[in-house]
Amino acid sequence: MQSKKLQKKTGREKLQRAIEMCSSVEERSIDPFLIDVDEVIELIRQYFPEWKIPEDLCLDAETIHHLASVIRLQSQWIKHRSTSLYTDPFLLEEKLTRMDRKEIVEIFLKAWHPIVEMEQISLHSLSEAIKYWKGLLPLSERWKEIPPTKVEAGLTTRDELIKQRILLDKVFSEELENFWYELKRKVEEKDQKRKIRYWDFIGADTYEETVHRAFMASFLVTYGYATLKIYPLEEEIFITPYEKPVTKTGNKQLVSIPLAITAEEWMRWKNGEPR
């Protein structure tokens, strides 16, 4: 039992060391052939039957992952050596050290073709700038402090606040729930396999109302009261209410779907034209 534990401990240490070696090759651009891939594979194979707990299996997977990176680097290394750009770094370093600055610069200038760029103001942009300048108010006027107007304190009513759109006539959640009931009702009325065309639901007599309904529909979907079904080939979008609000999304990835509610689209819907 004791020796089994010890063997596991040694195995873990060996894999850690292999990971560190691979990482140093990856990070410090050391010759990837310094790592004996066969040896590391043998090591992984030797200890694999010992691993039972997830942490050990993760360590095993991590070692394989790093080893795969080293093999990729080895392949890149060979590819680079076979290209005309390959040169022995030590030979080049030796040459660079022996050459004087002037010589290096002369060589570099033969291979250097700097980008040509121009910066110049045009007559057109100058005249535009003058026009802008003429129309610009002096700072003293632009930054003038507006004296606070004296307002007499008074009483207001809830109705007045609703009229000024400071308060809503309904609490938002209440409005959203009513909207959900409306969707459920419409779906039942239409009896369309528990779904209704998105535009048939959000479309209203005025464009403003349509936009407001689209805004509310977006919350229905976001808060799990309903879902959208998109048929890209038919270019059709349906909205389906849930029986109960769905709060858990599980492992599903949430996606945002932008839907354009333009005045043209609304007109087409109103006139019953195909979109």
Add this chain to the structure above:
Amino acid sequence: MSKRGRRKAYYSRKLKVATHMLFYRRHRKPGVKGWELRRRLGSDYPKVLRILDNYLKLLDLQVKTVFDGEVPAEKPTLEQLDKARFYATLRGELTPKETKMIGWRIDDLAGLAIATAHILSRRGKAPRKEVEELLRNKLPGWKVNTNIDRYIRYGYLTQDENEQIYLDWRTRAEVDQKALIDLLLSVET
């Protein structure tokens, strides 16, 4: 106007637009992407660039194409050209005297040459410490870091979080990497 005349006028108009786009910086980096040229000049923009390149030859300038990723072995596809970046660069060489006029001191240029050659020989990346060490042979210590930072700022080099230095977009656009290595190796020391 004859058909030939119309064609000439068509291309001369496009040449002007291409010149403006290539010579005046439109973004943070100079140069224009292929798809931008296609949008302004139409799908025959590679032909417009060829004509422009021919014209620039007289002025010792050229249209340089820098492909996204590896240089295609055969004739590039339209998709590869769309992703590529085009620059107007010098066709010939500058003399050491001219480099001073465009703001480069001999020390700084030698440092850039050494760093570029070293990184090239190390398959495109090298630890910053190694480059610093190499530059310290020829440059005073206090200048080494300033210079490397300057090369990074100009877009010749770039550095990652592990302090590894790579060649950046400007080196790919301006330096003929193969010619540099060949020239350095051909020197008898």
